[in-house]
Amino acid sequence: MTKFPYEGLRVVEFTHMVMGPTCGMVLADLGAEVIKVEPPAGDNTRRLLGSGAGFYPLFNRNKKSLVLDVQTPEGKEAVLKLIATADVVSENFKPETMKKLGLDYPSLKTLNPRLIHVSHKGFLPGPYDHRTALDEVVQMMGGLAYMTGRPGDPLRAGSSVNDIMGGLFGAIGVMAALSAREKTGVGSEVQSSLFENNVFLVAQHMMQFAVTGLPAAPMPERISSWGIYDVFKVKDNEQIFLAVVSDTQWAIFCEAFGYDDLKADERLLGNNNRVRCRDWLIPLLRERLAQQTAADLAALFERHGLPFAPITQPHELLDDPHLCATGGLAPITLPDGERAGQTAQTVLLPLALDGERLGVRRSPPRLGEHSAELLAELGYSAEDAARLSRTVVKAA
Numbered sequence: 001m002t003k004f005p006y007e008g009l010r011v012v013e014f015t016h017m018v019m020g021p022t023c024g025m026v027l028a029d030l031g032a033e034v035i036k037v038e039p040p041a042g043d044n045t046r047r048l049l050g051s052g053a054g055f056y057p058l059f060n061r062n063k064k065s066l067v068l069d070v071q072t073p074e075g076k077e078a079v080l081k082l083i084a085t086a087d088v089v090s091e092n093f094k095p096e097t098m099k100k101l102g103l104d105y106p107s108l109k110t111l112n113p114r115l116i117h118v119s120h121k122g123f124l125p126g127p128y129d130h131r132t133a134l135d136e137v138v139q140m141m142g143g144l145a146y147m148t149g150r151p152g153d154p155l156r157a158g159s160s161v162n163d164i165m166g167g168l169f170g171a172i173g174v175m176a177a178l179s180a181r182e183k184t185g186v187g188s189e190v191q192s193s194l195f196e197n198n199v200f201l202v203a204q205h206m207m208q209f210a211v212t213g214l215p216a217a218p219m220p221e222r223i224s225s226w227g228i229y230d231v232f233k234v235k236d237n238e239q240i241f242l243a244v245v246s247d248t249q250w251a252i253f254c255e256a257f258g259y260d261d262l263k264a265d266e267r268l269l270g271n272n273n274r275v276r277c278r279d280w281l282i283p284l285l286r287e288r289l290a291q292q293t294a295a296d297l298a299a300l301f302e303r304h305g306l307p308f309a310p311i312t313q314p315h316e317l318l319d320d321p322h323l324c325a326t327g328g329l330a331p332i333t334l335p336d337g338e339r340a341g342q343t344a345q346t347v348l349l350p351l352a353l354d355g356e357r358l359g360v361r362r363s364p365p366r367l368g369e370h371s372a373e374l375l376a377e378l379g380y381s382a383e384d385a386a387r388l389s390r391t392v393v394k395a396a
Contacts, residue, residue: 003356004031009178011035012083013063013090014070014103016043018135018160019120019194020092021059022167027088027174028062029349029358035086035374036063037070037079042367046336057334057364058346059167065365066374067389070101074388079103081378084112088174092120095129105189116177118170118190125191133194135162142198147205150220166197227274228253231311232286238294243307247271256304257288318345326357333363 009032013024021036028034036043045055066082069075080102083089089108091098098104098119105117122133131137139145139156149155173190181187199206205216217223224230228244244253247270254263262281268274274281289297294310301308312320323329329345348357368389375385 003353003358005353007031009033009088010086011088011090012037012079012086014098015090015092015120017045017092018055018059018163019166019170019192020090021045021055022164023090023118023120023170023174023192024063024167025059025061026168026171026349032088034063035082035370036060036065036365037082038065038067038367040067040069042067046367053337056336057332057344060364061332061346061360062362063365064362064370064374065368066371067368068371070103076101078375078378078380078388080111082374083108083115085378086112086115087178088116088118090118090120090170090174095119095121109187113186114181115187116174116181116190117187118174118177118192120166120170121191121193123195124193128195135160135194138162138194138198142195143202143205144198147202147216147218149218151218161201162194162198165201166192166194169197224275224278227268227271227278227281228285230282232289232297234289234297235291235293239311240294240297241309241311242289242297242301245271245307249306250274252304253306256300256306259288323347327359328357330357330360332360335364335366335369 006027009027011024011027011032011034013020013034014037015021015024024034024036043056043060045052048055068079070079083103089103091103095104099107102108105115105119108115108117121129122131122138123129136145136156139148139162140154142162144161145154145156148157170190170192173192177188177190208214208216226243226245227250228242230243231239231241233239244250250268250271251263254260262268267277268281298308298310317323318329320328328348328350330348331343332346334340334342334344346360348359351358371389372382372385375388376382380388
């Protein structure tokens with residue numbers, strides 16, 4: 001297998017924020033040439049602060065940046081020339097926006113019948129599709145915030161889970177459409193959405209209701225499926241997650257800690273019995289384990305093959321020994337902001353092909369970094385390309 005299976009595939013994307021750029025990042029990491037068409041002012045995520053500061057550099061690696069004002073006749077003409085050479089168009093703007101610009105699928109398939117068009121929206125077509133959606137909006141209306149928070153205190157998940165997974169499903173749809181095109185010779189339209197993605201995430205809880213007739217309780221209040229599956233506060237106010245999820249693990253756990261009394265207690269025979277005894281078993285274990293350090297507990301659990309996890313902050317993963325040893329991180333040059341030009345570590349796709357990680361071929365592009373070469377490729381003379389570039393930049 002070639003390391004980059006989509007080498008030779010050309011993707012033109014009109015995307016911003018997270019969902020659309022994630023789709024393009026996946027295809028770019030897999031070898032596709034992904035051309036990010038940006039307005040003269042650039043993707044707004046280049047300038048975000050706080051929790052959005054990592055959006056652009058993370059989700060736009062391995063791409064090229066072409067600045068065009070598609071609302072001008074010259075910019076529109078250039079982008080249609082580009083699309084005529086493309087395999088895939090990806091977008092996440094409002095349907096009426098793309099239709100008004102003539103960049104919707106019905107318009108573009110007449111220009112390029114082999115084109116695959118992937119749209120990333122808040123909702124698939126239906127009663128909600130007129131609404132403006134955000135990750136947090138669909139987490140609230142889609143049951144995920146209810147399941148994450150405590151009763152009466154809905155809480156969004158600690159990552160842009162629907163934006164990222166929505167982009168992943170968009171990429172999966174593109175892959176399916178590419179396979180179909182090999183058979184039919186024609187392209188197709190792919191749609192991915194935040195709301196339906198969120199519903200897929202909580203489907204296990206919907207099915208739980210179908211099976212048991214009881215609504216799922218929020219995760220902090222759920223009835224655990226396992227006897228021991230908890231975060232424990234230990235010495236020096238540290239925390240660690242410990243799990244004992246099978247009878248074999250229970251025997252190992254009791255032996256490792258010298259808990260002969262618990263091993264012999266008939267009330268604790270079998271995982272389901274331990275679940276029924278959690279109301280007194282977990283407080284007892286909290287008391288017994290409280291005087292040990294998290295490091296000592298981790299070492300003991302690791303030595304005996306029992307599940308455990310330190311409670312880690314995201315930035316600490318930049319020095320994680322496993323990620324560093326296995327090539328899960330790779331350097332990029334930051335394109336924008338106060339740290340522009342400096343090197344940072346980015347997280348690669350969580351997969352390997354033939355034992356190799358898919359690395360970074362291009363750092364996230366500076367605004368318009370590839371405009372001149374791409375316009376020249378489309379047949380514009382150096383003078384025309386420079387004029388067009390000056391025109392759109394001036395319009396900013």
